[in-house]
Amino acid sequence: MSPRGYVVPVIITFTANPSLDRGAPLSGELRVGSLNRLGRVYSAAAGKGVVVSAAVHAAGHPTRAIVPVDAMDPLAEALRVRGVPSRMVPVGRRARTNLSITHPDGQITRFNEPGEPLTPENQTALVSALHATLPGAAWLALCGSLPPGTPDNWYVRLTDIARQVGVQVAVDAHGPALDSVVRAGARAPDVISPNVTELEQVTGRPIRTALEQGDLHQATAAALELRAHGITSVLATLGANGAILACDDGVWHAEADPVEMVSVVGAGDAALAGYLLACHAGHDPAARLRRAVAYGTACVTLPGSEVPTPGQAADVPVQVRQIA
Numbered sequence: 001m002s003p004r005g006y007v008v009p010v011i012i013t014f015t016a017n018p019s020l021d022r023g024a025p026l027s028g029e030l031r032v033g034s035l036n037r038l039g040r041v042y043s044a045a046a047g048k049g050v051v052v053s054a055a056v057h058a059a060g061h062p063t064r065a066i067v068p069v070d071a072m073d074p075l076a077e078a079l080r081v082r083g084v085p086s087r088m089v090p091v092g093r094r095a096r097t098n099l100s101i102t103h104p105d106g107q108i109t110r111f112n113e114p115g116e117p118l119t120p121e122n123q124t125a126l127v128s129a130l131h132a133t134l135p136g137a138a139w140l141a142l143c144g145s146l147p148p149g150t151p152d153n154w155y156v157r158l159t160d161i162a163r164q165v166g167v168q169v170a171v172d173a174h175g176p177a178l179d180s181v182v183r184a185g186a187r188a189p190d191v192i193s194p195n196v197t198e199l200e201q202v203t204g205r206p207i208r209t210a211l212e213q214g215d216l217h218q219a220t221a222a223a224l225e226l227r228a229h230g231i232t233s234v235l236a237t238l239g240a241n242g243a244i245l246a247c248d249d250g251v252w253h254a255e256a257d258p259v260e261m262v263s264v265v266g267a268g269d270a271a272l273a274g275y276l277l278a279c280h281a282g283h284d285p286a287a288r289l290r291r292a293v294a295y296g297t298a299c300v301t302l303p304g305s306e307v308p309t310p311g312q313a314a315d316v317p318v319q320v321r322q323i324a
Ligand SMILES: Nc1ncnc2c1ncn2[C@@H]1O[C@H](COP(=O)(O)OP(=O)(O)OP(=O)(O)O)[C@@H](O)[C@H]1O
Pocket: 194, 195, 196, 236, 237, 238, 239, 240, 241, 242, 243, 259, 261, 264, 265, 266, 267, 268, 269, 270, 271, 292, 293, 294, 295, 296, 297, 300
């Protein structure tokens, strides 16, 4: 705590393209071109970094979610309701709304808006907020898609800023933002947390098909390939197949016992939060991976984008084994 009572966040998240998530169950099969009736609608502040910060906050650790959002935006109110400690940067534009429809069989259909462009002035304001928030932090998590108007290598530039003040960086991204991070060489982040789709995107490997046959080799090779690009630790999340951690000390796979799935929304973010919390606690790689999978698994048993408490995560039995 600083002399003025400001608690230095240990894990800072940066969500360039946050959203107000709205979701609802569909009472029957989807009828295209016809009226569909929804069950109870939930609405929550979201965007990947917001969810990571929510989990860190629930674990009792100081965090700050840097979010481009105006004070009067419904997302700002939702952030206050969710209780996520945030640094809201006014940008003069409305945050997007993302819609998730849960089908009777548990599958989720998502409708994501692209988000309004971030102007150069908006980007400068967000970077200023980052400079002001970083000193003293342990980790910066750069999370989610980049809105229109931002350079594809923005996460690489933000990684440079964090490095200059000794803050480690995790990136959870997809598309051109992920490609740029993977090609960044010495400017690469310390950790990335791709899911199966993202691993396939950057490596071109048929990971999903291999996993369906119980084969972890493609996912393992993909994680090692990414490490060869200069990324110290690759936390590859594999949905119901758990996760792989490839780092300097080796490669581990972790899997939980099957659970009753309620909502997969936020599982990847919860897994990253668990991983970073374990890093901050000084745990070894196997324990870091165990915590990540426990958080991800606990998250899928909770409704909407609700995040687990440390107790809920600790209740999940996880098997970890070294595979390389
Ligand atoms: N169906 C499932 N059953 C059990 N655990 C799951 C399931 N889906 C996800 N998990 C857990 O959550 C973690 C993250 O899930 P996943 O790989 O689907 O992330 P993601 O696709 O990045 O999710 P997000 O939508 O939050 O971005 C997994 O490593 C696993 O531990």
